[in-house]
Amino acid sequence: MDDRDLYSGFIRLHILHHADKRSIFGLGVMEELAQHGYRLSAGTLYPILHALEAKGYLRATEHRKGNHTRKMYRTTPEGRRALAAAKAQVKEMFGELFQSRAARGHASRMSVAQNGGLTQWHN
Numbered sequence: 001m002d003d004r005d006l007y008s009g010f011i012r013l014h015i016l017h018h019a020d021k022r023s024i025f026g027l028g029v030m031e032e033l034a035q036h037g038y039r040l041s042a043g044t045l046y047p048i049l050h051a052l053e054a055k056g057y058l059r060a061t062e063h064r065k066g067n068h069t070r071k072m073y074r075t076t077p078e079g080r081r082a083l084a085a086a087k088a089q090v091k092e093m094f095g096e097l098f099q100s101r102a103a104r105g106h107a108s109r110m111s112v113a114q115n116g117g118l119t120q121w122h123n
């Protein structure tokens with residue numbers, strides 16, 4: 001399996017996060033994501049932007065720049081709601097992925113205590 005499969009949600013979250021702060025456009029997103037180590041081609045990114053737009057998370061507007069137009073994206077209220085919900089999930093997962101050994105030990109002691117007060121703790 002390609003590792004990138006694991007990151008596709010992160011990429012969508014990055015996009016929503018940045019589009020919630022200011023209007024974004026495809027090339028700018030590609031450069032920003034590259035700084036995070038995600039190398040996306042336009043052929044990968046644009047379908048993601050279009051899917052987020054189709055889902056109602058982003059709204060696109062066309063801006064004239066010289067003699068070409070650029071599509072700018074911003075979160076919709078629905079996109080903002082989805083972002084907030086996803087952030088809560090990420091926070092929860094972050095806690096599990098990075099909790100300290102001490103905290104894990106504490107959690108397993110708690111569950112042992114709840115499961116009948118065994119005196120032996122397993123860590």
Ligand SMILES: [Zn+2]
Pocket residue numbers: 014018032033036
């Ligand atoms: Zn970012």
